[in-house]
Amino acid sequence: MFYSSTFTSNTSTNYNSEEFLVIENLVKSFPQPDGSRTVILDGINLTIGAEEYISVIGHSGCGKSTLLRIIAGLDKPTSGMVTLEGKEIRKPGAERMMVFQSYALLPWLTVRENIRLAVDEVLKKATRAEKVSLVNEHIAMVNLTAAADKYPDELSGGMKQRVGIARALITRPKMLLMDEPFGALDALTKRKLQAQVLEIWENHRQAVMMITHDVDEAIYMSDRIILMTNGPEAKIGEIITVPFDHPRDRASLQNSQEYYEIRKKALDFLEHYS
Numbered sequence: 001m002f003y004s005s006t007f008t009s010n011t012s013t014n015y016n017s018e019e020f021l022v023i024e025n026l027v028k029s030f031p032q033p034d035g036s037r038t039v040i041l042d043g044i045n046l047t048i049g050a051e052e053y054i055s056v057i058g059h060s061g062c063g064k065s066t067l068l069r070i071i072a073g074l075d076k077p078t079s080g081m082v083t084l085e086g087k088e089i090r091k092p093g094a095e096r097m098m099v100f101q102s103y104a105l106l107p108w109l110t111v112r113e114n115i116r117l118a119v120d121e122v123l124k125k126a127t128r129a130e131k132v133s134l135v136n137e138h139i140a141m142v143n144l145t146a147a148a149d150k151y152p153d154e155l156s157g158g159m160k161q162r163v164g165i166a167r168a169l170i171t172r173p174k175m176l177l178m179d180e181p182f183g184a185l186d187a188l189t190k191r192k193l194q195a196q197v198l199e200i201w202e203n204h205r206q207a208v209m210m211i212t213h214d215v216d217e218a219i220y221m222s223d224r225i226i227l228m229t230n231g232p233e234a235k236i237g238e239i240i241t242v243p244f245d246h247p248r249d250r251a252s253l254q255n256s257q258e259y260y261e262i263r264k265k266a267l268d269f270l271e272h273y274s
C-alpha cells in the first residue's frame with residue numbers, strides 16, 4: 001500500500017500508544033488592550049490515545065478553539081506543553097489535520113483540485129497515478145464523485161464540509177482536529193455526515209479531537225467527552241467515558257438507558273456552568 005512505504009512516521013516509537021497526545025499543565029493567556037493578560041485556559045491536563053475519538057464541549061468563549069489551535073501548532077501555550085508521540089508540538093505538521101466549520105476551501109479550485117492540493121503538499125513522493133487514484137478514492141469515500149469537477153460556490157454547505165473532511169483525511173494524518181465540523185449544517189445533512197465520518201473513522205482509526213456544542217453528537221461519535229468549565233481560567237471540569245462499542249448505531253444507542261444517563265450528566269454539567 002502506498003501509505004506504508006512513503007508516509008511512515010519517523011518519530012520516536014518510545015511512547016505508549018495510549019499516550020499518543022499528552023497535554024501537560026497547559027496555560028494560555030492573551031494580552032489585553034490595557035496591558036494586562038487574561039488567562040483563558042488554566043492548567044489543562046489530558047492524555048489521548050492513538051485511536052481515540054475525543055469530543056470537547058463547553059460554553060462559548062471557554063477556550064475550546066484555542067486548545068485545538070495549540071494542538072494544531074497554530075498557537076503556542078503560555079506555559080505547559082503538548083507532546084505528540086513524545087515530541088513537543090511547536091508548529092503545524094502533516095500528522096495533524098484541521099477541519100474547520102467554515103470549510104476553508106479555495107474558491108478558484110474544483111472539489112478534485114482542492115483535495116489534490118493537500119496530496120501535493122504532503123505526499124510529495126507519490127507518483128501522479130497514485131495521487132489521481134487516492135483523490136478519486138477519497139472523493140468517493142465522501143460521496144462526491146458526481147460533484148468532483150464543481151467549484152465551491154456550486155456546492156451546498158454539507159458538500160463543502162465533505163470536501164474539507166476528504167482533504168483532511170487523504171494524507172492519513174495521525175490526528176484529526178475538527179472545530180464544530182457539523183455546526184453549520186441542517187439537521188438531516190448533519191446526521192448523514194456524522195454517520196459518514198464515524199464510519200470512516202471506524203474503518204481507519206486515528207486520534208480525533210472534535211469541538212462540538214451538541215451533546216448527542218458527542219455521545220454518538222466519541223469515546224470520551226471532555227467538559228470544560230467556563231472561561232476565563234477554564235479547566236477540564238469533567239470527563240465522561242462513553243461505554244458503547246464501535247461500530248455504533250444511533251437508533252440502538254438512543255434506546256439504551258445508559259445513553260440518557262450520559263446525556264443527563266453532560267447537560268447537567270453545562271447547565272451548572274450556564
Ligand SMILES: Nc1ncnc2c1ncn2[C@@H]1O[C@H](COP(=O)(O)OP(=O)(O)OP(=O)(O)O)[C@@H](O)[C@H]1O
Pocket residue numbers: 030031040058059060061062063064065066067231
Ligand atoms: N488571539 C487572541 N487574542 C486575544 N484574545 C483571544 C485570542 N483568541 C481567542 N481569544 C479569547 O479567548 C477566549 C476563548 O476563545 P475561543 O475561540 O478559544 O473559545 P471557544 O470556546 O472556542 O468559543 P466558541 O464556542 O464561541 O467558538 C475568548 O474570550 C476569545 O475572545
